[in-house]
Amino acid sequence: MTKTEVREYQWIKPDKEKCISCGQCVNFCPRDVLRLGEDGFPYMKYRDDCWYCDVCTYICPKDALHLEEIPYLIK
Numbered sequence: 001m002t003k004t005e006v007r008e009y010q011w012i013k014p015d016k017e018k019c020i021s022c023g024q025c026v027n028f029c030p031r032d033v034l035r036l037g038e039d040g041f042p043y044m045k046y047r048d049d050c051w052y053c054d055v056c057t058y059i060c061p062k063d064a065l066h067l068e069e070i071p072y073l074i075k
């Protein structure tokens with residue numbers, strides 16, 4: 001199945017003052033959602049595959065990633 005790239009609203013965003021572009025969040029995401037952009041910061045390339053598991057925010061050595069408001073309810 002081909003993944004769909006979505007570049008609209010993203011609820012995982014790096015703090016660019018803290019991020020060191022190490023790529024750990026990209027490597028540990030169990031859903032292969034994240035990529036490092038051309039600017040060196042992670043973004044949600046395959047946003048709709050995200051499970052909101054928080055692994056990416058937990059693994060970040062700089063506490064630079066945060067799960068922001070999700071645009072719909074999870075039950």
Ligand code: SF4
Nearest residue numbers: 029050051053054056
């Ligand atoms: S919350 Fe989980 S699934 Fe979503 S981007 Fe982070 S590690 Fe990947």
Ligand code: SF4
Nearest residue numbers: 019020022023025060
């Ligand atoms: S794990 Fe943290 S410091 Fe490393 S690229 Fe991701 S957001 Fe940046």
